[in-house]
Amino acid sequence: LTCKKGGKFTGRTCATGCKIQSHTLKFWSQNATIWSQSVALHYLMVLRTLPTAVVRLCSCFKMFLIIISYPTCCIETLNVHILLRMFSPPDGPKRPSVSVSPSAEIVEGSSVTLTCSSDANPAANYTWYKGNQTLLQGSERRYNFSSVSSEDRGNYYCKSENQYGQINSSSLFIDVQYGPKLPSVSVSPSAEIVEGSSVTLTCSSDANPAANYTWYKENEDSPKASGQIFTITDFRAEHSGNYYCEAQNRRGCQNSTLHLTVVAGKSGKSFLFWGPLLELLPPRPETG
Known part of the structure; x- marks a missing residue:
């Protein structure tokens, strides 16, 4: 956080040497204003919680340029660069997506990893299924095959769950290729x-x-x-x-x-x- 024209950086606040009657605080992302509001501050500027609308527009750990203009102050413009960590409101999991690695042909005996991804606050717990069979439950979103076999061939899906809700992913078919068994x-x-x-x-x-x-x-x-x-x-x-x-x-x-x-x-x-x-x-x- 940097201050110009006599401002002083003290941790997460920026103090100036003049009395500020009002200013306009703007948040910019990709050359577009995503939030603008006039606020009255006196001597000390403190960044507080952003509105919900901004929270939903911003991704975690993005860099923003905050431009603050003071129409009645002795300083002209204060440029602030800050790394914002946005916290979304508590919510149930979004529908999970399931991916497989490697994404190419899966051959018997190889290592295979299934990954379940779901946006949730607080973080979700996951349950893995093959058909109607429960395979794994807990916070781990990955399911690993150290040596996949022909018997592992089938449909897999995961469930994402927290205290605000639960939802299943769509099914993913794992096709395991293998040589002929004894005829x-x-x-x-x-x-x-x-x-x-x-x-x-x-x-x-x-x-x-x-x-x-x-x-x-x-x-x-x-x-x-x-x-x-x-x-x-x-x-x-x-x-x-x-x-x-x-x-x-x-x-x-x-x-x-x-x-x-x-x-x-x-x-x-x-x-x-x-x-x-x-x-x-x-x-x-x-x-x-």
Whole structure:
């Protein structure tokens, strides 16, 4: 705080050497007057509480130029620079906003921080939710994942609360990307299948983004099929063997193995048996 023309700075007040009948006090922000009022002071100028209208227009810790003109005083103009800390009246929280860091793609195993921001006086307490599940309560407005997993994928929101009210944020979807989990393989029909019948193999894997599927047969270089479903329309003995389903996305790759074999039955018909084991058991000898 500086004074010109004989004024003396004494802490937060500015004393002048002449008797002041009246003056006009103006607050300026971005080249526009935001408050102006004539007040009568005597010898000592003291900055007091600003009107509510000014409080609402001003942000905390902004620099203002206060111009004070004295029409009947021996000094002409007093220029004052002061750092004002504005205090808004008590109020309930405004609607919170939720942000996520990093804002780019979130990959399983990485560190992720959710931040809840809400303007409130006094300061708000926060509650974090995933769906209907409460995750965290208290003054901490951040929720951290030290190593995010695929199970953390979902909708999150926060609640801001003080003694004057409470309000929820809108929901934010956290999309966690991860490589394929171990695929599961099924055979249809699931009962015994007579040789010459149609056989359908299906491969499924949990992955984000969705996996691409490729089918291979052991000891063959070329893929047998692409896609989740692989159909053999006329299953014969030569189709027996180990089949691999490979699930792949840009985050990883996994595969599962299925063994198919044809076994001769009592009636002379051949039947298809299948299972996840790689070891082949010799057919049991027929009796009777």
